[in-house]
Amino acid sequence: MKKIINDPAAVVAESLRGLAAAHADLVRVAYDPDHVVRADAPVADKVAVISGGGSGHEPLHTGFVGAGMLDAAVPGPVFTSPTPDAVQAAISATTGQPGALLVVKNYTGDVLNFETAAELAAAEDLDVRSVVIDDDVAVADSTFTAGRRGVGGTVLLEKLVGAAAARGDGLDAVETLARRVVGQVRSIGVALSPPTVPHAGEPSFDLGEGEIEFGIGIHGEPGRERIPAESADALVERMVAAVVEDLPFGEGDDVLLFTNSMGGTPPMETYLAHGIAERLLADRGIRVTRRLVGPYITSLEMQGISLTLLRMDDELTELWDAPVHTPSLRWGV
Amino acid sequence: MKKIINDPAAVVAESLRGLAAAHADLVRVAYDPDHVVRADAPVADKVAVISGGGSGHEPLHTGFVGAGMLDAAVPGPVFTSPTPDAVQAAISATTGQPGALLVVKNYTGDVLNFETAAELAAAEDLDVRSVVIDDDVAVADSTFTAGRRGVGGTVLLEKLVGAAAARGDGLDAVETLARRVVGQVRSIGVALSPPTVPHAGEPSFDLGEGEIEFGIGIHGEPGRERIPAESADALVERMVAAVVEDLPFGEGDDVLLFTNSMGGTPPMETYLAHGIAERLLADRGIRVTRRLVGPYITSLEMQGISLTLLRMDDELTELWDAPVHTPSLRWGV
Amino acid sequence: MGGLMGCNAERVAEVLRAGGATVAEHKAELIELDRAIGDADHGENLDRGFAAVLTALDGGLPETPGAVLKVAATTLISKVGGAAGPLYGTAFLRAATKLGDASELDAAAVAAGLRAALDGVVARGKAEVGDATMVDALAPAVDAAERAQSDGGDPAAVLAAAADAAKEGADSTVPLTARKGRASYLGERSVGHADPGATSTALLLRAFAESAR
């Protein structure tokens, strides 16, 4: 393993120092417990939107702190959910009378730690709700698993609820919107190469030259299925089919298409895949009305991509187009 | 080699299709010869700023086409300079009476092909000038080499001259500014792993587990020196020293610090390195007044980073802060 | 003083220290198990947590065994993160609560503490035996502890029985398809691997038992 790091145990804090230096106009970083808040937090009379999770998925979540998106992000150690006290610190720094919505990706650790933090906040008379995002169609949605993972849909969810909170929606409305988004967003991911967790020092899985992990998560956990490497056309068709058939999305739907690089896949391939996905959706009569292309929810240096589809309507379009000003997502300002 | 591609020979065109679909509001793509122009090109009464070069460095150059930056980008095959007819097509599509500035990275191929294009344009009575950017301190600046390479400074140069053209500067002024920027920007890069060119199918160099290429370029050409892997603190100090001592930058200087990922290095490490560089510059009494952090000039999936320093003044600061609206760099709009 | 007979806060702290030592020793192994079917952090997480527990205990020892376990619980909750943090944290917290302010522990207290720990883990994580989680080690461990206690065993014997059963329970996860936690995403591909959390539970109980002898 080669990485540009010092002590693996200090990698998150040292990286946050760089983030703080680079974006002092947008974010403020506190350490131990680590949390990142808007430079102007707490914002009066606004529902706070807070998310977090293990580090290693950047820019998610720390890169999305700022006006129109997150009030705070809580980065845990690499691939490890943050602890309740860290989440609680982020809540304290951002949450007032209008309350807060916690955006929680559906992993056992995240759910348990954020749940505990919400309980602690309730004990201090703060109105804190959680929404759990579980958009990964690779995992069978049954009681015989920990449930579906939260993946690419998280980025869209954070943008949309951030915009709703920014325009002044109350906590009930923000929460309802969040649940609606969760209900109509679906994702699938593939990996061509594994990530390497700094403290582990070894690639998270071993993948032969001719193999692809289909249905990969974002933590280097192996995918659901290992398939032979195939052309971009065939692979993207397989991904589009998995996502479209799940919700299902159908002819006449308007969608946001989010083509995400898992980190190590360069723009050339990400755009190439995006172009194929646009064509395949058009073939199915599904109209792409908004798009996001790039590395927004990653798994360290893992090579691969994910596709996320969100069914759009006028309200979601308006919220998507609303101004956002964060280190890694910025428009309208 | 595993990549999300179909035919290696079609990778650039297919990727451009995805770019066109994703950013139809910003850019227009023409094929064979491939060139990308602003959606609203030609912009009347404005100097056109045009760049290009081999593909595989995205978002450079295609991701920087749009208001406030490039009027056109000409992507060649992977790591191969585009041909004169492609450059000429971009010139024709964007250049009117105010003329055009070609931003050319100093590689034999780019210089020769853009030179020929400029001659062809002159034959059609267009006022087309070139500026060659050669900011890489890894290469000895002597007549015994092809000269220094154009690397990270290119991104900054394109932004600054794009802003100058956008505010209405004439070609003389834009050209003078460009030469001034070239004179005060310096870069150095390192690689931890090689890129793989699609048609080659093999990594561009072989690097042992404990080795780093110091002074790497952006084409998978091996670096100037191979050094043992070292801590981020030591590596960034080595990089900062190389850049600072070259111009030299000194106490009291205001600078823009650009910490660039070569593609495969994730934000966690890029920000970590950025934080160290900020500290090391502060130690030297050099004040970082603007920064850019992320993968902006890459070498496919190569892991590594580069550091670029640009000496700032009021004019450059104003031009840097000016609005820009492109697929990959966007603010103020 | 041999064994846990009449064991007080100091002895409980010693037992915890032994647990911390075993986690440090087996850190790489636990990472490796988690790398195979999870996200390669279990060993790192637990080690970070137990190191903090030991530091906390070095800072001054509370008066009762329950209070010592409570320090361990809150430290684990605020240092481990992931799934294991809340689960182990809850386990220690429930055990601490069960022990109340008794100043010394007998065999019955040890068995009851373990039962409370298990109940806490199940309440939080909703896993059943056979889901391939730490419950597969802890549940049989508690049953064995209660049997040993009702057979008249001393605290050390209770812990030894628990450790033996936990080891067997951890091994039993190898052929299972995981149904909780991160390994469940793998479906049948989780078969053939020991669960990291079950393994760490067995290692901890073994260290506790040996320290208590």
Add this chain to the structure above:
Amino acid sequence: MGGLMGCNAERVAEVLRAGGATVAEHKAELIELDRAIGDADHGENLDRGFAAVLTALDGGLPETPGAVLKVAATTLISKVGGAAGPLYGTAFLRAATKLGDASELDAAAVAAGLRAALDGVVARGKAEVGDATMVDALAPAVDAAERAQSDGGDPAAVLAAAADAAKEGADSTVPLTARKGRASYLGERSVGHADPGATSTALLLRAFAESAR
């Protein structure tokens, strides 16, 4: 018709086709040479260019050898890119210009065409012998061609002499430190590798010579 004696546009096109075939055949080898000290595209670039030249010639043959070479030149310039595109393009363009509208070539014309090609490459690229570029193959090839011609050789003999010298010239780049092109960035690390462009020049001249026999 054996040899290039009295060779016309059709024969020149045949010679170019042989060049295209050799580039296709050695494409991987040229990529590999460029991978070692450059950016791994030389074989791909030349192959793309010569394939286009062959397609262009298939579309209809111009009347003179010079016109055939001009088609090759413009096609290479618009298809190869990189450093090699303008350099090879210029070489063919200068040769074409030199040959004028002669309908057949003699040995003197061949040698003069080669000399013009070399002058063009040097004018564009400013490389000298010893800089480890295609000039290291082309310059001795031109000298040898002129010697062969003044010794009374026919066009085929002129090309054969050029090919032999070019091969030697390409080999001579192995111990050199590159001073032009991408390999120059390597400094002394370029030592021990044959220059890709010098190698392709030698391969092309060999193919031309064999086709002309």
